[in-house]
Amino acid sequence: MTGHDTPLVRCGTAADVSEVLALWRRAEASASPTESAADLLGLLARDGEALLVAAAEGEIVGSLIAGWDGWRGTFYRLAVDPAHRRRGLATALVQAGEERLLALGARRLNAIVESEEPDAMAFWAAAGYQLQAARSRFVRNVP
Numbered sequence: 001m002t003g004h005d006t007p008l009v010r011c012g013t014a015a016d017v018s019e020v021l022a023l024w025r026r027a028e029a030s031a032s033p034t035e036s037a038a039d040l041l042g043l044l045a046r047d048g049e050a051l052l053v054a055a056a057e058g059e060i061v062g063s064l065i066a067g068w069d070g071w072r073g074t075f076y077r078l079a080v081d082p083a084h085r086r087r088g089l090a091t092a093l094v095q096a097g098e099e100r101l102l103a104l105g106a107r108r109l110n111a112i113v114e115s116e117e118p119d120a121m122a123f124w125a126a127a128g129y130q131l132q133a134a135r136s137r138f139v140r141n142v143p
């Protein structure tokens with residue numbers, strides 16, 4: 001991808017699942033218990049437009065899950081291939097996710113971001129999202 005290429009952001013499909021999982025490994029995203037082909041296929045079965053991907057030169061180089069629960073929109077798993085960073089892919093993915101969630105009726109958008117990743121924290125702040133320090137997220141992984 002050259003600096004003049006516009007990334008293609010589109011909804012991911014079942015055919016993209018293995019490539020998205022490989023992207024997450026390349027992007028060194030923290031492992032998650034919901035990071036399998038079955039999990040992504042289940043997401044797509046429930047909401048076929050929740051997985052957004054950015055493609056460059058025929059390869060998936062970015063992803064974002066833009067989930068809608070009928071009340072709030074939440075962003076998960078923003079990842080960009082290290083070789084394609086600083087080219088606007090993350091911004092394009094977030095903009096596409098915002099458009100999707102706002103069209104569904106979202107009035108509040110959340111981003112789940114790894115606190116120990118300063119670049120990620122800075123990205124979301126620059127994108128206009130405010131760190132909500134007064135609340136904590138509790139998680140329970142179930143078998």
